[in-house]
Amino acid sequence: MSQTRETLITMANQIATFFQSQGAPDLAARDTAQHIKDFWAPRMRRDLLDMIAAGEAQRLSPIASDAMHRLK
Amino acid sequence: MSLITEKDFGTPASVATETVTLTIDGQAVTVPAGASIMRAAGQMGTQIPKLCATDMLDAFGSCRLCLVEIEGRAGTPASCTTPVANGMVVATQTPKLAKLRKGVMELYISDHPLDCLTCAANGDCELQDMAGAVGLREVRYGYQGHNHLNAATDASNPYFTYDPAKCIVCSRCVRACEDVQGTFALTIAGRGFGSRVSPGQSELFLGSECVSCGACVQACPTATLTETKVIEIGQPEHSAITTCAYCGVGCTFKAEMRGEELVRMVPYKDGKANRGHSCVKGRFAWGYATHRERVLEPMIRASTDDPWTVVSWDEAISHTASEFRRIQAKYGKDSVGGITSSRCTNEETFLVQKLIRAAFHNNNVDTCARVCHSPTGYGLKTTFGASAGTQDFDSVEHCDVMLVMGANPTDAHPVFASRMKKRLRQGAKLIVIDPRRIDLVRSAHIRADHHLALKPGTNVAMLDAIAHVIVTEGLVNETYVRERCDLEDFQHWAAFVARPENSPEALEAVTGVAAQSVRAAARLYATGGNAAIYYGLGVTEHSQGSTTVMAIANLAMATGNIGRPGVGVNPLRGQNNVQGACDMGSFPHELSGYRHISDEGARNLFGADWGVTLDADPGLRIPNMLDAAIEGEFKGIYIQGEDILQSDPNTKHVAAGLAAMECVVVQDLFLNETANLAHVFLPGSTFLEKDGTFTNAERRIQRVRRVMSPRNGYADWEVTQMLARALGYPMDYQHPSQIMDEIARLTPSFAGVSYDRLDALGSIQWPCNETAPEGTPLMHMERFVRGLGRFVVTEYVPTDEKVGPRFPLLLTTGRILSQYNVGAQTRRTENAAWHEEDLLEIHPHDAEERGVKSGDWVKLASRAGETALRAKITDRVAPGVVYTTFHHPLTQANVITTDFSDWATNCPEYKVTAVQVSRGNGPVDWQISYAEKASRSRRIEATS
Known part of the structure; x- marks a missing residue:
């Protein structure tokens, strides 16, 4: 997996960490998904979803993972 | 087009709302109480002769040229230092005054070179004007006695020349340096006849504490302090009002021209951002526009x-x-x-x-x-509903407590810093949150009440600790919060910051700042009157940059410091636009x-x-x-x-x-x-x-x-x-x-x-629309743009960039006064005289451990790369912290910084990089090879 794609996992986890501190886990996943939808280009979302599908996103936090599933 | 001239009323405007009516030369005039007679006369169009007075400075009353007579009062008081009074009857021109003024002028001119025709200020000299105004026709005293006519000129500063032979010791330059700029670099050395303007302890201007803001040149009524370009080119003949292209202060200047040649940039008094002041960059560093390295033809x-x-x-x-x-x-x-x-x-x-x-x-x-500043946009839009600062710069004049965080205004926003310093000298309190001891912490007549020298990367922990004190010690402005903010969000946030783990004591090990200092600063911010937060890239350029901006907004809302003059959240923007x-x-x-x-x-x-x-x-x-x-x-x-x-x-x-x-x-x-x-x-x-x-x-x-x-x-x-x-x-x-x-x-x-x-x-x-046709100086006055202010929980999350045995120090980066950003403009001006290369600031303890002396080449390495530069040993930085600027491509400081970025906006984490410093022998291989590649890449094929 390339370093640049690995960066997407770090970014998603950072976002999830922030929203986790704001409230309940399902709200955190919802807000993480909305943030990614609002600020990430479709290509970035697609790349991370591809990584998840390929089993290459093990480092993704549960909330970030939940968020990405909402964006499928 | 013609030269734009600004009227000089001699003394500053009075801000009083009540008025006073008096009679000057037989005409009734009504002016604000507290105005000087000189200003009142100027308002009705009468110019009282003056030399030591200018409306950028408080009255001084030394030149004895602005004397007037007042009915019922003895003597001839100075009109600049005498305030107006109801019913006062003033005469500005009488035979007695004419004789006195002529005598004073005669004395000035008796020690002044009579070289008007070849003088650089010819046509722009107040001394010349006043000689005309008082009708001076002869000087009886001659040049046989002691005089200053052969005093040596100081041309050390690349932008202006100091010729003491032409000085009338009016102290305007000294007062401008003190009152307008706030540097106190100039003084009057000597006494009586031996008095002369002196940078520092009789130093040359270039080597003194002078920051070349140009305020002294602007204030000088003669050719004593004159722009080098005016000496070279001559007096300008037309001008236009424009805006500086350096920092985010946005100073207004008169671009004074001869034809299409720029002679000088003169700060415009009516400029709402700078109020007639300037810094070394905007005032003088525009030579890049005609630099020989400028590329004028397209290339492929x-x-x-x-x-x-x-x-x-x-x-x-x-x-x-x-x-x-x-x-x-x-x-x-x-x-x-x-x-x-x-x-x-x-x-x-x-x-x-x-x-x-x-x-x-x-x-x-x-x-x-x-x-x-992308985190500013995100953070302030989330909390307030608008991606911008809340105040105008004038607001600082009503501020009682300034909290300056992650900003170095005297270097990066120098003209606004001068206004901050002026307010601080008037008694406002100052809290500085910064890993470095920036100049504002301790400079002439300024002492920060609290300097919280936190470890880089712990901004959110620090702000949570401050919030903890405000909430748990009952310092919240509950009325404001109830009326202006979302209560549910507030309660959620208050419960969060009140947790024991957010107390200053619990976070002391994280921030490195004593809990008592944090508590004292928090109390001052919450209870000291109008409190304003000014912040810069030391807030935004972190992995929690957006969180920090929201934590700042939380503090301002919790204490009711939004929506009136003197308060607010003020991001100091880096570049001009x-x-x-x-x-x-x-x-x-x-x-x-x-x-x-x-x-x-x-x-x-x-x-x-x-x-x-x-x-x-x-x-x-x-x-x-x-x-x-x-x-x-x-x-x-x-x-x-x-x-x-x-x-x-x-x-x-x-x-x-x-x-x-x-x-x-x-x-x-x-x-x-x-x-x-x-x-x-x-x-x-x-x-x-x-x-x-x-x-x-x-x-x-x-x-x-x-x-x-x-x-x-x-x-x-x-x-x-x-x-x-x-x-x-x-x-x-x-x-x-x-x-x-x-x-x-x-x-x-x-x-x-x-x-x-x-x-x-x-x-x-902005906003400028139907409801605010002349714009909006202060935002969120009655309500927040988003309706109710939104408190956001700001949990501290340490950065992934960690120190360790290989990289035990933390690097933080910033700017210096004389250079701007990547230096593309300022490196191509005479500003190089002050900063020829990027230096690494390192604490004496860290330097000694590594055998590094000031001026040594050191290798600076991080997980991302390495470079070399010279060391500067200073206790401005704490042990464990090093600092450099990024103005020079040879250094390429950003070869060191990493890909870590703000969670919300991807703003890079420039301010925290784990590094190691070791003694070096000169540029590293990467720098040498980069310089060669860069040189090769700039080749331009000869045209036939």
Whole structure:
């Protein structure tokens, strides 16, 4: 997996960490998904979803993972 | 056109609301109470002779020229120091006064060289004017006695000359240095006849504490302190009001010209941001505009290994368009994008994002604000509803407590820093939160009440600790919170910060700051009266940059410090038009006026106006573009006025991204570092060569006025327009005012802005619309833009960039007064006299452990890369922290910084990099090889 794609996992986890501190886990996943939808280009979302599908996103936090599933 | 002259009323205006009526020379005049007789006379059009008085300074009463007679009072008091009173009857011109004034002038002139015809100030000399005004016809005393006529001139400063032979010791320069600039670099040395103006302890200007702001030159009524350019060129003959192109303060200047030659930039008293003051950059460092290294013809090349080939504008533009078309045909429409410039005008920035959205048909547009204040946009929009600071600069005059965090105003925003220092000298309290002991902590007549020298990367922990004190000690302004904020959010936040783990004691080990200091600072901020927060990139350029901005907003709301003069949240913007670049829709996710691209109504409004269908998804941000390039999916970029190779983090990663592209277009004044990896170079124009507007840190939209023809042939907006046409998208603006009309048509917060309104009002702070036709100096007065203020929980999350045995020190980066950003402009001026190279500041303990002495070459290494520079040993930085600037390409400080970035915005974490420092022998191999490559890349093929 390339370093640049690995960066997407770090970014998603950072976002999830922030929203986790704001409230309940399902709200955190919802807000993480909305943030990614609002600020990430479709290509970035697609790349991370591809990584998840390929089993290459093990480092993704549960909330970030939940968020990405909402964006499928 | 003629020379714009500003009336000098002699003493500052009184701010009193009550008025006083008096009679001067038989005419009744009503003025504010507290005004001087001199000012009152000036208001009715009577100029009382004066030399030591000027309305930029408080009255001094030393020259004895402004004497008047007052009915019922003995003697001849000075009109500058005598306040008006009801019923006062004043005579400004009587035989007695005429005789006294003539005698005083005779004494001045008896020790002044009579070389008016060859004097640089001929035609612009108050002494000359006053000799005329008092009717001086002879000087009886001759030059036989002691005099100062052979005093040596000090020409050490590159921008102005000090000729003590012409000095009348009026102290205007000394007072300007104290009152206006606040540096206290000048004094009157000696006594009586031996008195003379002296920088420091009889030093030369260049070696003294003088910061070359020019206030002394501005204040001097004779040719004693004169701009070197005026000495070289002569007096200007016409001028135009324009806006400085350096920092986000946005100083207004008179560009004083002879023909198309700029003679000098003189700060404009009516400038709302600078109020007649300036700094060394805006006042003097404009020589880059005519520097020999400026590239004036377009150039192209097939490969970055090739030398440049000079081509016509037509060829350059059609080649660029054809390359972008080719790339999009081959790799898809999303394979190209562009970067707008925070140094260019609003109109130019608007046009570049329009080009990308309407002619590239995607939203891959970003701006250099990405790497500085993007967290400000996110954080303040989330909490307040508007992506901008809340106050105007005048607000500082009502401030009782300043909290300065992650900003170094005396270097990065020097003109506003002078206003801050003035207020501090008047008694306002100061809290500084910064790892470094910035100048504001301890300088002439300024002492911070609290300096919280926290460890880099712990801003959120510090603000949570302060909030903890405010909440648990009952210092919340409950009335304000109840009336203005979302109560549920507040309670959630208050419960969070009140947790024991957020107490100053619990966080002491994290921040490195004693709990008692944090508690004292928190109490001062919450209870000290009007409290304002001023912050800079030390807040935003962190992995928790957006969280920190929201934590700042929380503090301001909890203490009720939003919505009136003297308070507020004030981001000090870095570049001249960072605010404007953000306002103009430069971010990939939003259109001008901060409307999200997914907002169908906004998108359709723009789409209808532009005749295109806009993509509803956000585009790529700068770091995402580079990542995508390395992945092989992003192939072409149009970069206007930005040097990402030098300014963006992790230089090697940026270089890899650019190298992976097939068409990199750089539009700039010089062959900057990014141009080393470019295929097309389009010459840019300076702010002196075009019309437009900049928006400063207080949301103030100000005119930039063309005073000379573009040396490259076109203003930047014209180049973008040519490129759009070549791509098949019609743009037909005849003047930037038409672009502003379009901005106003499409952007609600700019609805009332036009060039006519700007000319009429001087400047306008957005929002400007039907409800605020003259703009909005202070925001969120009655209610927040979003309705109720929103408190956000701000949990401290340590950065992933950790120190360890290999990299035990933390590097933080910043700016220095004399240089600006990547130095492309200031390095090409005489400002190099103050800062020839980047230095590494290191604490004596860390230096001693490593055997490093001041001036030694040291190697600076991080996980991202290494470079070498000279060391400067100083206790400004704490043990464990090192600091450098990023102004010089030889150093390439950003080869050290990493890819870590803010969670919300991808703003890079410049301020925290784990590093090791060791003794070195000179530049490292990478620097040598980079310099060789850069030199090779700048080759230009000889034209036949």
